[in-house]
Amino acid sequence: MSYKENKSHEEKASGFKKNDLILVLLVFAAAGIFFAGHLFTSQKSAGVVEIQIDGKVVETLDLQKERAFKINGGTNTVQIENGKVKMAAANCPDQICVHQKAISRNGESIICLPNKIVLKIVDGEEAELDAVTN
Structure with missing residues (x-):
């Protein structure tokens, strides 16, 4: 060969x-x-964040208006900035909600279990990932 x-x-x-x-x-x-x-x-901002305390919607806020404020009698501080919302401070012992990344897409949420607070994005852009991987 x-x-x-x-x-x-x-x-x-x-x-x-x-x-x-x-x-x-x-x-x-x-x-x-x-x-x-x-x-x-696909980096568009979502519409609004719904704030729930003990399962009841207490406030719905536009994510385009930047602000920081206390909720639930001052136990938690919520911050809206650059079309995203995050839990800036909380008096709970584990601080999981404070360490979670800011959210901006429809269906995303931040939950503070000890204080029974849920921040949930509604009326915004659809999330690309499911709730398990997101």
Whole structure:
């Protein structure tokens, strides 16, 4: 068997050629461009945040108006900034609600269990991920 025939046989045996590698890289590059475009064009703000205390809606606020205020007799401080809402402070022992990221998409929520407070985004852009992974 000659060198050329041996090389051709090895390429067929491996099943992966230089052109295949180029094709795979182009597909990944195109997918990355589409993903980045989707990520940057879908950063719209949500509409309003609903504040619930002990299961009852006590206030509904527009996320476009920046402010910080105390709720539930001063046990918690809510902050609205840049179209997002977060729990800025709470007197609960675990501080889980304070450490959660700011929310802005429809269906997202921040819950302070000890104080029975729920901040929930309503009437906004649909969340891209389900509640389990979001």
